[in-house]
Amino acid sequence: MIPLGMPVCATPYALHREKLMSPELGRLCSLLRSVAEAEIMPRFRHAATRSKADGSLVTEADLATQQRVCDELGRIWPEIPVLGEEMTPATQQRLIANADVGVWCLDPLDGTSNYAYGFPYFCISLALLRGGEPVLGCIVDPVHDECFCAERGRGAFCDGEPLRLPSGRTELRECLAIVDLKRLPKEDLPSMGGQSPFCSQRNLGSIALDWCWLAAGRIQLYLHGGQKLWDYAAGRLIASEAGAMSRLFARSGGPAAEGLSLEPRMAIAAENGALFERLLEWWSGLPHGDG
Numbered sequence: 001m002i003p004l005g006m007p008v009c010a011t012p013y014a015l016h017r018e019k020l021m022s023p024e025l026g027r028l029c030s031l032l033r034s035v036a037e038a039e040i041m042p043r044f045r046h047a048a049t050r051s052k053a054d055g056s057l058v059t060e061a062d063l064a065t066q067q068r069v070c071d072e073l074g075r076i077w078p079e080i081p082v083l084g085e086e087m088t089p090a091t092q093q094r095l096i097a098n099a100d101v102g103v104w105c106l107d108p109l110d111g112t113s114n115y116a117y118g119f120p121y122f123c124i125s126l127a128l129l130r131g132g133e134p135v136l137g138c139i140v141d142p143v144h145d146e147c148f149c150a151e152r153g154r155g156a157f158c159d160g161e162p163l164r165l166p167s168g169r170t171e172l173r174e175c176l177a178i179v180d181l182k183r184l185p186k187e188d189l190p191s192m193g194g195q196s197p198f199c200s201q202r203n204l205g206s207i208a209l210d211w212c213w214l215a216a217g218r219i220q221l222y223l224h225g226g227q228k229l230w231d232y233a234a235g236r237l238i239a240s241e242a243g244a245m246s247r248l249f250a251r252s253g254g255p256a257a258e259g260l261s262l263e264p265r266m267a268i269a270a271e272n273g274a275l276f277e278r279l280l281e282w283w284s285g286l287p288h289g290d291g
Contacts, residue, residue: 211235
């Protein structure tokens with residue numbers, strides 16, 4: 001358990017939800033809600049945007065949010081460093097070495113392209129990594145005013161209400177899937193169209209929020225070709241604590257690749273174990289080529 005001081009902002013949300021979830025999660029939710037209200041939403045639809053070296057977008061909201069969250073976390077828990085998406089790779093590599101004793105993992109604005117183009121599907125994602133795995137996760141969707149959070153071994157919540165996925169669904173054809181088409185190998189794409197075994201599919205553009213929607217039962221299946229640690233650290237914990245099953249891979253058609261890494265990971269997930277096994281069996285039978 002991390003040492004905790006007073007909440008960053010003592011909102012009614014943080015005060016009346018503690019009966020259902022731990023004070024740690026309440027404080028993190030309050031912190032991220034406050035930052036989203038101050039730094040993300042006022043800039044929505046008119047934030048200055050530029051391209052990074054890898055071609056992805058970054059906005060002034062990404063940078064302002066990362067700085068604000070780092071400042072707030074450093075004020076309350078100065079002994080725990082923050083690994084942020086918008087830091088240099090060298091800094092990220094140095095900080096991940098602290099994951100055994102404790103490091104925050106932050107995506108200040110997951111879904112930057114959505115944000116830059118005015119598509120209302122983005123979030124802040126924050127996880128505490130300790131002992132080589134995420135132990136706390138908090139994700140705030142400021143458009144829908146929802147906060148998803150989880151603590152390892154103690155459950156997942158949306159706005160303080162427990163999340164628990166049903167276990168009875170077993171057929172892929174009954175399921176709605178989120179499928180990332182951009183990062184899947186081209187050999188796999190034909191199977192993502194009319195040949196796919198699920199009812200229908202979407203591609204919405206915020207990885208952290210995708211995991212949350214799986215945890216909330218809004219989708220039942222998830223396939224993503226390449227996500228970074230800050231994309232999935234909090235969201236995958238939330239989905240797992242809600243009852244979802246998932247596995248990470250180094251590449252499509254390759255071996256499982258669990259553990260903390262800054263390398264991209266493919267993700268396969270489903271709302272329960274039966275669906276997960278069926279999805280994994282279908283995926284394993286596809287001609288992945290060289291991955």
